[in-house]
Amino acid sequence: DVKVTQSSRYLVKRTGEKVFLECVQDMDHENMFWYRQDPGLGLRLIYFSYDVKMKEKGDIPEGYSVSREKKERFSLILESASTNQTSMYLCASRTGRYEKLFFGSGTQLSVL
Amino acid sequence: KNQVEQSPQSLIILEGKNCTLQCNYTVSPFSNLRWYKQDTGRGPVSLTIMTFSENTKSNGRYTATLDADTKQSSLHITASQLSDSASYICVVTTQGGKLIFGQGTELSVKP
Numbered sequence: 262d263v264k265v266t267q268s269s270r271y272l273v274k275r276t277g278e279k280v281f282l283e284c285v286q287d288m289d290h291e292n293m294f295w296y297r298q299d300p301g302l303g304l305r306l307i308y309f310s311y312d313v314k315m316k317e318k319g320d321i322p323e324g325y326s327v328s329r330e331k332k333e334r335f336s337l338i339l340e341s342a343s344t345n346q347t348s349m350y351l352c353a354s355r356t357g358r359y360e361k362l363f364f365g366s367g368t369q370l371s372v373l
Numbered sequence: 374k375n376q377v378e379q380s381p382q383s384l385i386i387l388e389g390k391n392c393t394l395q396c397n398y399t400v401s402p403f404s405n406l407r408w409y410k411q412d413t414g415r416g417p418v419s420l421t422i423m424t425f426s427e428n429t430k431s432n433g434r435y436t437a438t439l440d441a442d443t444k445q446s447s448l449h450i451t452a453s454q455l456s457d458s459a460s461y462i463c464v465v466t467t468q469g470g471k472l473i474f475g476q477g478t479e480l481s482v483k484p
Contacts, residue, residue: 303462303475303477305474351417361422362409362417367415
């Protein structure tokens with residue numbers, strides 16, 4: 262069965278900390294995405310990657326960076342966490358541009 | 374501007390009743406439209422895909438429709454169950470592969 266695994270379900274961090282969110286997919290998918298989901302705002306795209314070592318900014322990249330050193334792993338980095346980055350973070354992957362997304366279960370991040 | 378609007382924002386129905394969720398889009402050029410179901414605390418899961426030439430597609434008790442002329446889609450749920458309580462998200466893919474998300478409809482099915 263297809264699987265997208267996010268390393269943590271819940272995380273609590275302090276303002277100014279560097280935060281790493283890890284995502285691993287076992288489907289050999291080319292495309293991987295990071296979204297954040299906030300009540301009333303829906304899913305917003307932070308960064309995406311169409312291939313290893315490639316990355317593209319999404320709609321809200323400020324305060325975030327990403328790394329894709331291996332095809333199966335896509336990491337989201339909060340360089341200096343702030344309270345307005347408290348959110349649900351969802352990782353997703355797909356095999357091609359018109360295919361469906363497979364999502365991880367999400368990481369609920371709280372920045373205090 | 375590419376946009377996807379869903380209505381209603383939230384909906385409460387009794388178990389066993391039917392309901393219809395709406396999705397209007399202004400996305401061009403259009404490739405396909407998907408409905409996703411997101412259970413509380415989980416990631417969204419794809420329910421159906423509609424391409425330009427398709428009008429209706431069913432997946433069990435879920436039936437999606439697409440009117441490409443009016444740029445509207447609906448998701449009809451028949452004989453609702455408690456497990457249908459979830460957020461339903463309409464997502465349009467452009468021909469370039471970009472994904473445009475609606476804000477979702479929160480459905481609550483009560484016993």
